Amino acid sequence: xxxxxxxxxxxxxxxxxxxxxxxxxxxxxxxxxxxxxxxxxxxxxxxxxxxxxxxxxxxxxxxxxxxxxxxxxxxxxxxxxxxxxxxxxxxxxxxxxxxxxxxxxxxxxxxxxxxxxxxxxxxxxxxxxxxxxxxxxxxxxxxxxxxxxxxxxxxxxxxxxxxxxxxxxxxxxxxxxxxxxxxxxxxxxxxxxxxxxxxxxxxxxxxxxxxxxxxxxxxxxxxxxxxxxxxxxxxxxxxxxxxxxxxxxxxxxxxxxxxxxxxxxxxxxxxxxxxxxxxxxxxxxxxxxxxxxxxxx
Amino acid sequence: xxxxxxxxxxxxxxxxxxxxxxxxxxxxxxxxxxxxxxxxxxxxxxxxxxxxxxxxxxxxxxxxxxxxxxxxxxxxxxxxxxxxxxxxxxxxxxxxxxxxxxxxxxxxxxxxxxxxxxxxxxxxxxxxxxxxxxxxxxxxxxxxxxxxxxxxxxxxxxxxxxxxxxxxxxxxxxxxxxxxxxxxxxxxxxxxxxxxxxxxxxxxxxxxxxxxxxxxxxxxxxxxxxxxxxxxxxxxxxxxxxxxxxxxxxxxxxxxxxxxxxxxx
Numbered sequence: 001x002x003x004x005x006x007x008x009x010x011x012x013x014x015x016x017x018x019x020x021x022x023x024x025x026x027x028x029x030x031x032x033x034x035x036x037x038x039x040x041x042x043x044x045x046x047x048x049x050x051x052x053x054x055x056x057x058x059x060x061x062x063x064x065x066x067x068x069x070x071x072x073x074x075x076x077x078x079x080x081x082x083x084x085x086x087x088x089x090x091x092x093x094x095x096x097x098x099x100x101x102x103x104x105x106x107x108x109x110x111x112x113x114x115x116x117x118x119x120x121x122x123x124x125x126x127x128x129x130x131x132x133x134x135x136x137x138x139x140x141x142x143x144x145x146x147x148x149x150x151x152x153x154x155x156x157x158x159x160x161x162x163x164x165x166x167x168x169x170x171x172x173x174x175x176x177x178x179x180x181x182x183x184x185x186x187x188x189x190x191x192x193x194x195x196x197x198x199x200x201x202x203x204x205x206x207x208x209x210x211x212x213x214x215x216x217x218x219x220x221x222x223x224x225x226x227x228x229x230x231x232x233x234x235x236x237x238x239x240x241x242x243x244x245x246x247x248x249x250x251x252x253x254x255x256x257x258x259x260x261x262x263x264x265x266x267x268x269x270x271x272x273x274x275x276x277x278x279x280x281x282x283x284x285x286x287x288x289x290x291x292x293x294x295x296x297x
Numbered sequence: 298x299x300x301x302x303x304x305x306x307x308x309x310x311x312x313x314x315x316x317x318x319x320x321x322x323x324x325x326x327x328x329x330x331x332x333x334x335x336x337x338x339x340x341x342x343x344x345x346x347x348x349x350x351x352x353x354x355x356x357x358x359x360x361x362x363x364x365x366x367x368x369x370x371x372x373x374x375x376x377x378x379x380x381x382x383x384x385x386x387x388x389x390x391x392x393x394x395x396x397x398x399x400x401x402x403x404x405x406x407x408x409x410x411x412x413x414x415x416x417x418x419x420x421x422x423x424x425x426x427x428x429x430x431x432x433x434x435x436x437x438x439x440x441x442x443x444x445x446x447x448x449x450x451x452x453x454x455x456x457x458x459x460x461x462x463x464x465x466x467x468x469x470x471x472x473x474x475x476x477x478x479x480x481x482x483x484x485x486x487x488x489x490x491x492x493x494x495x496x497x498x499x500x501x502x503x504x505x506x507x508x509x510x511x512x513x514x515x516x517x518x519x520x521x522x523x524x525x526x527x528x529x530x531x532x533x534x535x536x537x538x539x540x541x542x543x544x545x546x547x548x549x550x551x552x553x554x555x556x557x558x559x560x561x562x
Contacts, residue, residue: 046561053407056558078409087561089400093308105300106408145404 004031005064006153006184007052012061014051022048022208024061029184031152034175036199036216037188044208045188046086049155053083065153079107082151086158086188088142090130096141097126103145111148118144121170135162147174154178154185160194172198196220221262229256229271230278239274243267298410298418305422309388313426320380320430324437327371331364331445338362364449365527368438373457374522375497377434381465382493385427389472390485392419393554398482400562412555420473420547427465431458449527456526463539464521468493470546477554517542 007029015021022044029035039045051058052070063070068077091099097115104111119126124140133141139162146154156175160168175198179185189195195202196216203213212219231254240249245262260267271279306313334341345353345361360366393416396402406412435458442449472489479485500518503509513519520539524532 050403050559050561055403055406057556073411075409075411078407081407083404083407085400085403085561087400087403089403089562091304091308091401102300102304103404103408106405106410108409142404 005029006031006033006066007035007070007186008062008064009048009052010062012048012051012063013059014047014056015059020208021059022051022205025205025208025210027203027210027213029153029186031184032179032182033201034179034185034187034195034199036195036202037186037205038192038195038202039190039205041190043190043205045190045205046157047208048205049083049157049186049188053081053155079149080152082146082149082154084142084146084154084156084159086161088139088161090138090141090145092131093129095127095129096124096133096137096144099130099141100126100144100148104148107149109149114148114150115144118148118174121174122167123170136164136167139163140167143171143174147178150178150181150183152183154183155188156185157188158190159187160189223261225260225264226282227258227260227264227267228280228282229267229276230254230280231256231271232275232277235274240267240270243270298414301410301415301418302422305388305392305419306426309426312387313384316380316384316430317433320377320434321437323376323380324372324434325441327376328438328441328445328447331367331447334362334367335446360528364442364447365453367447368449368454368457369525369527372434372438373461373527377431378461378464378518378521379493379497380434381427381430381461382468383490384430385423385465385469386472386489386493387486388419388423388426389469390476390479390489391482392416392423392473392476394476394479394485395482397480397560398562402559403561406559413551416473416477416551416554420469423469423473424466427469428462431462431465434458434461453527453530456531459531459536460521460524460526460539463536463543464517467517467521467539467543467546470543470550473550474546474553477550477557480560 005028009025009027011024011026013021013023013025015023025044025048027035037045037048047056050056052063052065054071054073058071065077066080068074070077091102094102096119097112100115101112104115115126119140122140122143124137124144126141128137130138130141139159143159143163146156146159160171163171175185175187187195187199199216201213201215202219204211234254235251235256237249237251240246240256240258243266245264246258246260246267248257248259250257256271258267268276268279342362361370393402396405405415435454438449438454439451441447468489471492472485475488475492476482476485479488496516496518499509499512500516500522503513503516503519517539520532520535520542524535526532
């Protein structure tokens, strides 16, 4: 990852009346970085991306992509951008190849070889008509559309929606390769698990406002996780009095259930001393992490 | 731009084929009854003369039994312009509203081509189809005139064709303007159809209702049809107003579309 900023949002706002929109959204994305852009449905992820791409006009604030003002139309800049919309609509009357070739020609490029290569990797029959394709296969068409011209900046809005696990893995490889060649990628999702192993950093948005922008590792440390520990013998609440980072403790005979925020090290050390034989960690939902981050602010 | 131009044709090719067929059928059927009109010329003229003055004015039935009068009444005062307006309205209203309605605008408008050029490509495609259908109708009339023994001056038929094109172009302008405001294809087409029918109704009734005299000079149907090109040749003034009016509407459509917030389905 380079230190060069590829995408920069500075107090970017878009108002739709008084309650909807985005408010002073600020974050940067570096070249060679994947920025996970997380938030519940309706939080403002899509609005932020669409404002940045000029599909809707910003009310105030500033934004640059590759050093150029992103808020005024710039055809040359668009050559370097790839975009996969949240609602990945395509021209249904076309074959997948016909549609992708049309998009390539609109870009002034001949990309059939690249289209075929990506289609092979994603296991897509590009000769099929789009209206005959399943939701997952339509999403593959949109993925190819976004990546085929090797853009320097990519905006991916819920890109794995409808993709099966095997294809998701191939998609992640393509994403890694794109990042490794120096592209900046904004990866929007409402599912934390989808982006946590792909993103370098995460920006969380809620009700139109950025809640936090941080490294994944830092966020994980702050995240709330529910942990269940099972012991061979009875344990007491007092056995864990001095353990840091835990709360909402419940003890039932030989088991302890609690919420951990930050490092689990001391909890697990104490559990081993008391003869733990099973540890279950529940994956934090975005909402739990989000709540943890808000309470940590 | 070429890719988008051909895409617009491709998107509508089935409906275009249907319009071509409808137009040719319409022209052929209407012309096929002309021999029976001339055969009973005197009786028919007497019958038409017995029509109330109001009806004869509404349907512009002057000299109905001549080639020019017959074509003017049956085809060029209503049917042909209406087909062209319908095509211009459908293509124009759906040009941008359909892309938004179906969610395809998001990718299209982030490609390295300006919104103005996107709209210009679609305007060019729509205008070409209006011209194509107008000349198709003209060719159809020319091909059948010998068969049904209809006398028509080619120059005046050409003038009527130009008037039809100008009308189609003007309503294409209205369609693009309404389409650039609207986000839904259906409502855009509905509004354009409503506007064109009201304009036609006012034009038809203006011969009878004096109250319409004040607005008649501003009615595009009046600009396109009142000159009666099949009798009088090219109405330069009327066509000029339609073309300039159409251009103004298209410029407004481009300006609006350029600043528009694109909606999602």
